[in-house]
Amino acid sequence: MNPSYGTRPVPASDSLTGQSIKATATFRDPAGRVLLLKDRVLRLVTSQGAQELRRFLDTNTARELLARGQIVQTKFSDTEIHELGLSVSEVGPLPNSSAALVVEHQRIAPRSFPYEWSPRMLHAAGSLMLDLAERPLEENFSLKDATPYNVLFNGPQPIFVDLLSFESRDPHDPTWLPFNQFVRTILLPLLMNKYLGLRLDQLLLAHREGIEPAEVAQACGLLRQFHPLFLSLVFFPHWLGKKRSNNNGSIYQQRKLSNPEQVRFILQRQFRQLRRQLDKLQPSGRDSEWSGYMTADRHFSEDYLQAKQSFVAEALESTAARKVLDVGCNTGHFSRLAAEHGASVVAIDQDPAVIDLVWKQAAANRLDILPLVVNLARPTPAVGWRNQECPSFLDRTRGEFDLVLMLAVLHHLLVSEQVPLPAILELAAELTSKFLLIEFVLPADPMFHSLVRGREELYCELTRESFEHFANEFFTITRAHCLTDTRWIYLLRKL
């Protein structure tokens, strides 16, 4: 019997065969390959990789990290690779099957990627990676890479999923090689976000390996480079990079010191330096146009909010929804309500400032909410090699929810994004497996009116009757309630 690592055991491995492969999550690491089955996550590991993984999982540090939920729960499976019936066309070249092993991980769903995180979430992921790099030093392990793609969010908690990144370290080598990657993928994007106001999705969708100091130097101008943080993260690295443009490869030669105590001291100091810089880049939680939306008196009356909240609470009870998607979640009022009713919630909004708030509150109150910066009208595309490395938001979430909430968001999609009503309802029917809870806003509503800006004639046929007509194409109306003269809320069941 193979050992299971972690407090929550991953499922027994006797029914692995016969499940179809949904996607291969990684292919870059020569030591292994991750396969996503319908409900399970398998990793095919070379015998050498498996040996290293077992050694790491047997350390005290790994046991502590598993107990805290900081690394993914893992089990060595009894299944042989050939029993899985995988073909090269499905998953690409496999590790030598006679020597490779199958490892099963706890499934974290849905997967999210750094360009969908708010600044505080990237900060938390960076903090976790520094912990994971530093803590196993005493037991002669460390991280061999520091890309945020190795971190997922389980609710609001970051969790490190690429256990093959832990490797035995040479006790005489004072260089932490992923230093460079950590600076480019965590510190520099946070720096540009905090000081230059650039959104993380702008930065990270286009730069898988992060930002170069030269790019920051160009964007920030010379004067700003004399700010202490810019000096160490931008100015000196940029200047040193230019100075040694006639590279002879000497900097990549491995350096060794005879004294392991000195090596540990140097590494710990480097981690402390990175930690200090990360702390200084703690996002300040700036306000946005939408961050005060729920509390602004001009928007909603107390009666309206009360009636809406009662309807949503009743719907959560009656549907017993376990997986909820909150579209246009704003500051997460209804996401929290759903989480308090025991649902696992994915809360999406296009505004990073409100997602930052939702994440902060969910993390502080340990609520099962995964907030993501996603605009349903322009959802995250598939990116990476062959557009298969990181699937689109819709491909990751289609049909994954029992209940989709679309509260005070329909008119934004209709007017600001110019998406026709049937298309919105069709997408909602793809996302939910059972229910849709939607707020319908008539064109006479003041908020609707403020969005239309003189194009009222485009929406003259938008009535409750037309809404219900289109809704009936994909759903049956379970319940409806009038919130105000111009707003109705509906609970719909998918046909």
Added chain:
Amino acid sequence: MFVEPHSTVLLSHASIAFLLYTDPGSGILVWQLLLAAFFGAMFYLRKVKDLIVRRRHRPRAE
């Protein structure tokens, strides 16, 4: 050495930046090596400091 046009999405105002080809991240690595050398020297300086402090606090023989 050659010059490579390097288009960037993030630099909305400077739409095309021409950067001399440099080894990506090599400046960060050099900076890291300098830091490591500094911390390496600090390790011995701390040893010397500890030695001096210990000597100062050692009771003098009669």
